Every structure is written in C-alpha cells, then in structure tokens.
Amino acid sequence: MLLSWMMMKMLDPMADEAMAKMFTEDYPDNPFLMVTVMEKLSPRAMFEAAMRAEVGKELTRPLGSPIVLSPWDKILLNPRQLFQLPNPDYTQVDTKTIIGPTAKKPLQLDIPIMITGMSYGGSLSLLIKMALAKGAAMVGTSTNTGESAVTNEERDAAKYLIGQYHRGGQLSGQEQLSRLDAIEIQLGQGAWGGAVDEPMPATMIGRHLRQAWHLEEGQGNTIYARMPGKQTPQDYIKMVNSMKEQYDVPVGVKIAGTDYIEYELAVIAQTKADYIVVDGSEGGTAAANPTLQDSVGLPTFHTLIRTIDWLQDNNLRDRFSVIVTGGMTTPGHFLKAMALGADAVYIGTIALMAAMHVQALKTLPQAPPSQLALYTGKMTDKLDVDIAANHLANFLKSCTVEMQLAAQAVGKQALKDLDRSDLVAVENDLAEFAGIRYAGSHRQPQRQESIEKSTYNQPHNLQLQ
Incomplete structure (x- = not known):
C-alpha cells in the first residue's frame, strides 16, 4: 500500500x-x-517504418497479414426448422472426408480440418511440429511437413503425414516420399505472394536440421521461385504425372491464390493429380515480408469460389479433391468454405495458438508467444509437447462438434453434403459472385407437396400435417 x-x-x-x-x-x-x-x-505503418529504418533490409513478419479481405462474416448458413426438420441427432452427422478418392491409397480422415504445411526449420521448431502431429493424430486428421524434410520425430508422432515436394529439394527421393500418406507438390504459398526465392543462411541452421536436410557444415539453403530444372509448364505436368506413376498415395498440387487462378488450374487439369490446394493471401507464414503478405495475391474466399466454379464449368470437379487454406480461424469459416465447395480446410496460425494455449505465458511479457514456436525462437525448449498436443486436439474436437451442430440445424446428414444452397449473403454483389441467395430477396412459398418431399430426413414418428 x-x-x-x-x-x-x-x-x-x-x-x-x-x-x-x-x-x-x-x-x-x-x-x-x-x-x-x-x-x-496507422500504428503498423509507423512501427514497420521504424524497423526498416533500423535494419535496412526486408522485414520478416511472422504469422501472416493483418489484412483480411475474405468476407466470411457477410455470408451465413441457412437453418431449417419446420418445412424441413433438423436432424434428430447431431452426433450422427458424418464428419469424414476423403482426399484423392480415386488414388490407390486414398487419404481417409475423420474430420475435414487438416494442419497445413509449416516447415521444421524454415518456420517452426521440432517440438511444436511434434505437438501438431500428435494433436492431429489424436482426432484422426493429418499434419504436413511444409517446405522441409520428413523427420523421424514428426513421422512417429503423426497418424497421417502429408509431405511437400517443394522448391528447395529437402523432401525428395524414394526414402522420403515412400514414408508419406499423401504427396503435395508445393509450387506457391499465399503469404509469400506465390513463389519467390527464400534463402536461409548457414548460421541459422542447427545440427539436427542440417542432418535432416543433408547439408554440409557451413552450407546454407534456398527455396527457389521455381522447381530447379523446370523451364516450362509442360515440365511441371510431366513431374506431377511421374509422381503419380511412382506412388500409390494421393498426389496433389498446391498453388497460391491469384487473379490468374483459372490459367493455373488449366495447367493442373492437364495432370493426373488427385487433389488441388489453393492458398489465399491471408495465410500465415514464418518470415515473408509485409509487402508480399499485404499487397500480393488473391483473398482466400475469392480464390476458392473461382477455383470451384472453373472446375465445375469444365466438368472437372469430380476429378480433384479441393483443399482450401489461408486465414480461416473458426468452425464457421470452415463450414462456409465447405459449403462453397471445398472438401477440406487447412489451418495453421490458429492451430499454433490453440496448441500453445496457456504455455504462451511462459514467454510473456519478455517476448511474444512466437518465440515458443518459431525455429529461430529463443524459448522453444520451454514447450511441453504433450500438453500442446492435447490442447490442439481439444480445439479440433470443439470445432468438430460445433460444425456438427450447425449441420444439424441446416438439415444435413454429413458435412460433405453442405453446398451453396445452405448459404445466404447480406450483400447483393457478394451473393451474385458466390452464386448464393441474397438475404434481401424474398423466397416464394413452396407448394405443400414440395414441402412434404423436403422432409426426407425427419424422424419417422414426425409427420407434417
């Protein structure tokens, strides 16, 4: 006192x-x-100007852009209550999804929420990668190596591991690729504005990472803007098809969202790929500069709609599973993405936040929570892997139940049954672009026989009079 x-x-x-x-x-x-x-x-512009004035080089801003242009909050799901009854039991809403159903060994997941590519070394510490893998395994979903290599630690912790065959070359060859449950050919990333050079000096590469990447002492690493040796789109088509011939697991292609998305898809359509990953500009990253994050690319919402529309217009939707990623953070976002046409969603930053949970307090107030998870973080050894895995699993379980409840409300028996008829937009232009109803337009009442046909999913002891 x-x-x-x-x-x-x-x-x-x-x-x-x-x-x-x-x-x-x-x-x-x-x-x-x-x-x-x-x-x-803006405070952000002032502080970033000060950082640029101090360092005299490009900034490296973790966790992605603060600019979110995807209008997720302006579209809503449509519940049914009387003309069509809700499902009697939300726990019976099917949450399973299959990536690459026509592959010899399809990737069958218990939930449609997957952990996105965040690399050991280029982005995250080994401990947080193990926690993400273990937490995902606990709920029957996948994790992703990102632009790194397969490590024994991550492979052992994961139930389903997707590996990125990427522009740096660390994950390649039979010994690595044969250990994967799906192969993702990574040609771009939303938060990096597509594909640019990403050098990593030798001074930032520790002994364990150097061994995982098969680097010599003092040797740095670069992820290039294009796959080494690839000069034309035809080279990429041959690469994808060659991968399909060699491996039984699903093979996919990941690209960043761009206003040229239809041109990019037209190239992928010439391959035998099983799935496509589209990454919006709102996605996270460990080190991209603010200009690439804030001013380059296409928002996730627009990327997804244009992807699905192009595939449908060209009668190709059934050929490819579609995974969307980039800044989605809530079960509502995930549901809306699926209703717009995605088979599954990738999450990154929000998964990290859930995994770190109260352990983030170990860094505060001396340092931000990113120091607990980033490969270059100063407090990575303080992370308890098991606690982080349990918190991630709890987050995913919570999201899944909320998605089941919402699906029950709109009268669906499976999350994969959601479609654009289950959505409404509060802005007319948005509704027109997305191909969904505008909330300001009236519906015409259905005739009685149409109403009776629409109650197919009601309990047998309930009948409309």
Missing part, C-alpha cells in the same frame, strides 16, 4: 503536466500530435 501511494504521488504531477500540455499547446509542440499521426499513418 505504501509503495502504491508513493508511485501515485510521483506519477500524478507528471500526468498533470502532460495533460496540461496537450490541452494548451499548439500542435507542433503537443504530444497529442503522435495520436493524429498514428491515425493518418
């Missing part, structure tokens, strides 16, 4: 002086000027 009283006595005159100055001085000598400057420039 005495210390608190003394502090207040010391701070009170200072506060009085500052307030008097702000109320009386003209702007050039008024500290309130900083408030108006921040309103004009």
Whole structure:
C-alpha cells in the first residue's frame, strides 16, 4: 500500500503536466500530435517504418497479414426448422472426408480440418511440429511437413503425414516420399505472394536440421521461385504425372491464390493429380515480408469460389479433391468454405495458438508467444509437447462438434453434403459472385407437396400435417 501511494504521488504531477500540455499547446509542440499521426499513418505503418529504418533490409513478419479481405462474416448458413426438420441427432452427422478418392491409397480422415504445411526449420521448431502431429493424430486428421524434410520425430508422432515436394529439394527421393500418406507438390504459398526465392543462411541452421536436410557444415539453403530444372509448364505436368506413376498415395498440387487462378488450374487439369490446394493471401507464414503478405495475391474466399466454379464449368470437379487454406480461424469459416465447395480446410496460425494455449505465458511479457514456436525462437525448449498436443486436439474436437451442430440445424446428414444452397449473403454483389441467395430477396412459398418431399430426413414418428 505504501509503495502504491508513493508511485501515485510521483506519477500524478507528471500526468498533470502532460495533460496540461496537450490541452494548451499548439500542435507542433503537443504530444497529442503522435495520436493524429498514428491515425493518418496507422500504428503498423509507423512501427514497420521504424524497423526498416533500423535494419535496412526486408522485414520478416511472422504469422501472416493483418489484412483480411475474405468476407466470411457477410455470408451465413441457412437453418431449417419446420418445412424441413433438423436432424434428430447431431452426433450422427458424418464428419469424414476423403482426399484423392480415386488414388490407390486414398487419404481417409475423420474430420475435414487438416494442419497445413509449416516447415521444421524454415518456420517452426521440432517440438511444436511434434505437438501438431500428435494433436492431429489424436482426432484422426493429418499434419504436413511444409517446405522441409520428413523427420523421424514428426513421422512417429503423426497418424497421417502429408509431405511437400517443394522448391528447395529437402523432401525428395524414394526414402522420403515412400514414408508419406499423401504427396503435395508445393509450387506457391499465399503469404509469400506465390513463389519467390527464400534463402536461409548457414548460421541459422542447427545440427539436427542440417542432418535432416543433408547439408554440409557451413552450407546454407534456398527455396527457389521455381522447381530447379523446370523451364516450362509442360515440365511441371510431366513431374506431377511421374509422381503419380511412382506412388500409390494421393498426389496433389498446391498453388497460391491469384487473379490468374483459372490459367493455373488449366495447367493442373492437364495432370493426373488427385487433389488441388489453393492458398489465399491471408495465410500465415514464418518470415515473408509485409509487402508480399499485404499487397500480393488473391483473398482466400475469392480464390476458392473461382477455383470451384472453373472446375465445375469444365466438368472437372469430380476429378480433384479441393483443399482450401489461408486465414480461416473458426468452425464457421470452415463450414462456409465447405459449403462453397471445398472438401477440406487447412489451418495453421490458429492451430499454433490453440496448441500453445496457456504455455504462451511462459514467454510473456519478455517476448511474444512466437518465440515458443518459431525455429529461430529463443524459448522453444520451454514447450511441453504433450500438453500442446492435447490442447490442439481439444480445439479440433470443439470445432468438430460445433460444425456438427450447425449441420444439424441446416438439415444435413454429413458435412460433405453442405453446398451453396445452405448459404445466404447480406450483400447483393457478394451473393451474385458466390452464386448464393441474397438475404434481401424474398423466397416464394413452396407448394405443400414440395414441402412434404423436403422432409426426407425427419424422424419417422414426425409427420407434417
């Protein structure tokens, strides 16, 4: 109490002086000027300008762009209550999904929420990668190596492991690829604006990572803008088809969202790939610079709709499973993405937040929680893998139940049955683009026989009169 009283006595005159100055001085000598400057420039622009002035090189901003342009909150699901009854038991709503159903060994998952590619070394520490793999395994879904290699630690912790055959070459060859449950040919990433060079100096590569990547002492690593040796789209088509011939598991292609998305899909359509991953600009990353994150690419929402529309228009939708990723954070986002046409969603940043949970307090207030998870973090050894895995599993379980309840409300027996008829938009232009109803337009009442036919999923002891 005495210390608190003394502090207040010391701070009170200072506060009085500052307030008097702000109320009386003209702007050039008024500290309130900083408030108006921040309103004009934004705090983010000011702080990033200061960082650029300090380091004199591109910034590396973890976890992705703060700019979210996907209008997920402007579309809503349509519940049924009377003309069509809700399902009698939400626990019976099927949550399973299959990636690459025509592959010799399809990837069959218990839930349609998957952990996206976040690399050991390029992004995350080995401990958090193990936690993500273990947590995903606990609920019957997959994790992803990202732009790295298959490590024994991640493979042992994962039930289903998807590996990225990527532009750096660390995951390649029979010894690595034969250990995977699906192969993802990574040609771009939303938060990196597509595909650019990503150098990593030798000083940032520790002994364990160097062994995993088969690098010599003092050797750095670069993920290139294009696959080494590939000069034309035809080269990529041959590469995908060769991979399909060699392996029985699903083979997919991952690209970043772009206004050229239809052109990119037209190339993929010439391959024998089993699935397509489209990554919107709102996705996370460990180190992309702010310009690539904020100003390059296409939002996730627009990327997904244009992907599904193009595939349907060209009678190709049944040929490819579609996974969408990029900034989705809630069960509502996941459901809406599936209703728009996705077979499954990838999550990254929100999975990290769920996994770290209260363990993030181990870094605060001295450092941000990212220091607990990033490969370059200073506190990665403080992460308890089992606790993190359990928290991730709980998050995924919670999301799944909420998705089942929402599916029950809209009268669906399986999450995969959701479609655009289950959605409505509050903006007319948005509704027109997405091919869904506008909330401001009226429906015409159905005739009685149509209503009776629409109650197919009601309990046998309930009949409309």
